[in-house]
Amino acid sequence: MAKKSIDVIKYFENLYNSKSIYCWGANGEIMTPELATKLYNMYHNNTYNKKYYDEKLKEGLNKIVADCSGAMCPVSGFDTTAQGYYNKCTAKGSIASTPKDTACLVFKGKST
Numbered sequence: 001m002a003k004k005s006i007d008v009i010k011y012f013e014n015l016y017n018s019k020s021i022y023c024w025g026a027n028g029e030i031m032t033p034e035l036a037t038k039l040y041n042m043y044h045n046n047t048y049n050k051k052y053y054d055e056k057l058k059e060g061l062n063k064i065v066a067d068c069s070g071a072m073c074p075v076s077g078f079d080t081t082a083q084g085y086y087n088k089c090t091a092k093g094s095i096a097s098t099p100k101d102t103a104c105l106v107f108k109g110k111s112t
Helices: 005-017 033-043 050-060 070-076 082-088
Strands: 027-030 064-066
Touching: 005 070, 027 070, 033 050, 064 070, 070 082
Parallel strands: none
Antiparallel strands: 027 064
């Protein structure tokens, strides 16, 4: 079911007002020690290592955490990758064809 723009705006205002934080791999959950461990086990690499997730736990304990695409998961309800969002789009077209009363995602692909 399509979300109305006002619903998406309210959701992101809540993220802002609740001082949510960026955390690689998170999808809008509340940060707990268990979540930090889960994210580390799933995504760890040289950049997103144990120290990274320990610092995110310290910074974001009991706050909402999400990465850029994961922030959309609670309002979309599906795969939080850009490709996942694109696959679920019910209408595709140019910027000029986007509706004014429905939240939309814009994807920039390779120009040919």
